[in-house]
Amino acid sequence: TLTSGLDDYPRASHPSEEEHHLDLRCWLLLAANCMHSIAKFLGSKDNALK
Structure with missing residues (x-):
């Protein structure tokens, strides 16, 4: 997956809080x-950090 979020585009029109x-x-x-x-x-x- 891409950290830019382009791999899950388009997203839902009403995203949840998460x-x-x-x-x-x-x-x-x-x-x-x-x-x-x-x-x-x-x-x-x-x-x-170890």
């Missing part, structure tokens, strides 16, 4: 994963 924030959750997960990778790369063991 669907309103799906794209935001996907982007937050991607950003958290990137920050984790950068912290590990820089050797910041205090900030990187």
Whole structure:
């Protein structure tokens, strides 16, 4: 699946409460994963989750 949400386009005309924030959750997960990778790369063991 694509994180952009384009793979499930068109969406329902009346999305539920869970669907309103799906794209935001996907982007937050991607950003958290990137920050984790950068912290590990820089050797910041205090900030990187194990």
